[in-house]
Amino acid sequence: MKILKNLLKSPFFVIGMGLFLGTILLALFAPLFYHIDIHSRVGAAYMNPGGKYLLGTDHMGIDMFSLLLEGLRSSLYVGFMAGIIATVIGTSLGVYAGFKGGWVDDFITMVTNLFIVIPQFVILILVSASMKEGRSLSLIAFLIGLTGWTWSARAVRAQAASLKSRDHISLAKVNGVKTVGILLLHILPYLMSYVFMVFIMQTASGILSEASISMIGLGPFDTVSLGTILNQAMRSEALTDGAWWAFIPAMILVTIISFALYLINTSMEGVFNPRLRK
Amino acid sequence: MLKRYPTLYYISSRAVWYFITFLAAVTINFLLPRLGPANPVDIIMARSASGLDTKTAMEKEEAYLKGFGLVELNKDGSIVRDASGKPVQSPLIKQFFNYVKMCLKGDLGTSFLNYPKKVTEIIAGAIPWTLALQIPTIILGWIFGNILGALAAYKRGVFDGVIFPSALLANSVPFFAFGMLLVYIFALQFNLFPAIGGYAQDLMPAFSWEFLSSAAYYYVLPFFSIFLILAGGQATGMRSMCIYELGTDYIKYAKWLGMKEHKIVFYMFRNAMLPQLTGLALSIGTMVGGALITEMIFSYPGLGMSMLTAIQGNDYPLIQGITLLITVSVLIANFSVDILIGFLDPRVKAGIGSK
Numbered sequence: 050m051k052i053l054k055n056l057l058k059s060p061f062f063v064i065g066m067g068l069f070l071g072t073i074l075l076a077l078f079a080p081l082f083y084h085i086d087i088h089s090r091v092g093a094a095y096m097n098p099g100g101k102y103l104l105g106t107d108h109m110g111i112d113m114f115s116l117l118l119e120g121l122r123s124s125l126y127v128g129f130m131a132g133i134i135a136t137v138i139g140t141s142l143g144v145y146a147g148f149k150g151g152w153v154d155d156f157i158t159m160v161t162n163l164f165i166v167i168p169q170f171v172i173l174i175l176v177s178a179s180m181k182e183g184r185s186l187s188l189i190a191f192l193i194g195l196t197g198w199t200w201s202a203r204a205v206r207a208q209a210a211s212l213k214s215r216d217h218i219s220l221a222k223v224n225g226v227k228t229v230g231i232l233l234l235h236i237l238p239y240l241m242s243y244v245f246m247v248f249i250m251q252t253a254s255g256i257l258s259e260a261s262i263s264m265i266g267l268g269p270f271d272t273v274s275l276g277t278i279l280n281q282a283m284r285s286e287a288l289t290d291g292a293w294w295a296f297i298p299a300m301i302l303v304t305i306i307s308f309a310l311y312l313i314n315t316s317m318e319g320v321f322n323p324r325l326r327k
Numbered sequence: 328m329l330k331r332y333p334t335l336y337y338i339s340s341r342a343v344w345y346f347i348t349f350l351a352a353v354t355i356n357f358l359l360p361r362l363g364p365a366n367p368v369d370i371i372m373a374r375s376a377s378g379l380d381t382k383t384a385m386e387k388e389e390a391y392l393k394g395f396g397l398v399e400l401n402k403d404g405s406i407v408r409d410a411s412g413k414p415v416q417s418p419l420i421k422q423f424f425n426y427v428k429m430c431l432k433g434d435l436g437t438s439f440l441n442y443p444k445k446v447t448e449i450i451a452g453a454i455p456w457t458l459a460l461q462i463p464t465i466i467l468g469w470i471f472g473n474i475l476g477a478l479a480a481y482k483r484g485v486f487d488g489v490i491f492p493s494a495l496l497a498n499s500v501p502f503f504a505f506g507m508l509l510v511y512i513f514a515l516q517f518n519l520f521p522a523i524g525g526y527a528q529d530l531m532p533a534f535s536w537e538f539l540s541s542a543a544y545y546y547v548l549p550f551f552s553i554f555l556i557l558a559g560g561q562a563t564g565m566r567s568m569c570i571y572e573l574g575t576d577y578i579k580y581a582k583w584l585g586m587k588e589h590k591i592v593f594y595m596f597r598n599a600m601l602p603q604l605t606g607l608a609l610s611i612g613t614m615v616g617g618a619l620i621t622e623m624i625f626s627y628p629g630l631g632m633s634m635l636t637a638i639q640g641n642d643y644p645l646i647q648g649i650t651l652l653i654t655v656s657v658l659i660a661n662f663s664v665d666i667l668i669g670f671l672d673p674r675v676k677a678g679i680g681s682k
Contacts, residue, residue, distance in 0.1 A: 166348055166612065166658060169613070174638070174650055175359040175650055179359070261501065296507055300507065308496055
């Protein structure tokens with residue numbers, strides 16, 4: 050509670066949380082107020098915004114505002130899915146390695162460092178390129194989560210290792226608590242705020258990764274996302290046609306989401322690390 | 328024996344580590360494309376068996392199967408086929424060793440789209456552009472971002488109040504989206520810079536004044552679209568690092584001693600720099616990825632563009648060749664940063680090592 054109070058004092062946190070909750074609410078409740086239709090052609094290609102359709106139409110004559118809302122929903126979904134998967138994998142590996150030490154730690158650290166150095170998007174490209182038909186949004190979220198955990202494992206490991214020699218841990222060991230019990234009951238609770246920050250950053254990078262992979266034409270086939278909107282705009286000459294509504298709103302949404310998440314992360318850093326506050 | 332030369336020991340142990348990573352990267356590059364249901368090997372095997380293809384398509388597919396050592400060969404070099412005309416696949420492990428052998432020889436197969444051009448030939452034409460764009464951008468962005476971050480941390484007040492949020496905002500814009508925005512505003516609305524390409528179309532690459540100035544003109548927009556975002560990311564990191572350093576005892580002591588301000592800033596900067604250098608090593612992969620997509624936006628004649636054409640045309644050998652090359656370059660970049668750390672970090676010289 051006290052932490053929340055401190056967080057609410059930080060303007061960064063309030064702005065970030067406000068923006069982020071705003072996008073989530075928009076994604077959740079927009080379908081109740083607006084009829085989303087991303088399949089039917091409602092007019093000519095690149096109709097101007099205003100008039101009947103708030104943001105005009107895309108190159109196929111599909112209502113741009115519908116596409117944008119659906120894209121926002123997909124992107125948030127990918128972000129959360131990838132964020133949860135990456136946070137769970139990264140935290141488990143990191144906590145276990147940091148606590149265990151020895152060769153287990155060495156091995157996990159080596160694998161982690163290996164996948165930090167091999168770029169994530171290279172792996173994403175190789176896998177996505179070999180999956181033509183079955184490339185669904187969930188599969189992409191899953192892939193991003195599965196490949197993005199590395200730096201959080203590294204960060205959590207360092208934190209867990211620094212907790213390892215605390216008295217209460219030694220006491221638990223002496224009392225015969227099993228490793229899993231110590232990790233869950235005596236180490237993780239101390240790292241909760243840290244894990245939450247990791248989750249925030251993983252979600253942000255999940256959304257950006259999806260947008261990047263969709264941008265190069267390896268995005269989902271079953272729906273639209275903010276990335277596929279940008280990709281379509283790029284491929285169908287929205288730039289040269291001056292159809293700014295086909296890409297600028299999607300661009301702003303991606304930016305707002307990641308900016309909001311970065312703001313939340315920075316403000317939390319400030320609260321948990323008093324030295325940064327000043 | 329090497330223990331007596333800590334820096335050398337450090338560098339050689341890093342070299343061994345990177346070699347292991349390289350082998351892992353080659354393995355990944357070999358295995359991953361085969362996981363999917365639409366993997367190139369199965370598709371081409373099936374197509375090669377159907378016999379419905381045109382003659383040139385057959386030729387390409389056979390070249391692929393042979394080139395990558397995927398199938399058993401007769402003594403005369405033709406592909407062994409079973410009764411139904413299906414090529415006989417080599418065991419996976421044999422295919423893998425064939426692939427490793429190829430990679431070590433520097434052979435990356437033959438492109439489908441530009442048959443019979445070798446993948447290495449295509450890549451060799453694209454590499455100079457990518458290097459020319461990315462190396463200066465990443466290095467300058469890193470330096471500029473760090474200076475900005477240090478200033479924001481040291482001056483605080485209004486300076487920090489403006490720089491920090493804008494750096495954070497810059498860091499949140501996806502590279503490619505910013506590229507599109509710059510193209511839209513500066514190239515298409517105001518006609519100040521060219522929208523796509525690496526040089527004027529009526530020119531041929533040459534070491535002439537005309538060509539170089541045209542290339543420089545085309546360089547501006549891609550450069551800034553990567554540079555600003557990179558600098559933003561570095562500035563936010565450096566700022567927290569410097570604020571942390573400013574709170575340490577040695578800075579307070581230096582202040583009590585009445586040291587000159589620029590000296591204190593120098594000490595702070597030097598100590599905050601090392602973690603930033605490690606941070607650079609960790610994020611080079613992401614930076615290169617973002618920059619490659621930016622190249623696609625600008626149709627810059629580098630690797631990003633080759634990759635895009637390869638993906639759109641299902642040119643698997645080219646995709647695989649480029650991904651391997653990107654990984655190897657990222658490894659080399661990382662290794663260089665590690666060597667730099669080896670010379671700059673006093674802990675390495677003292678033989679304590681840095682992790």
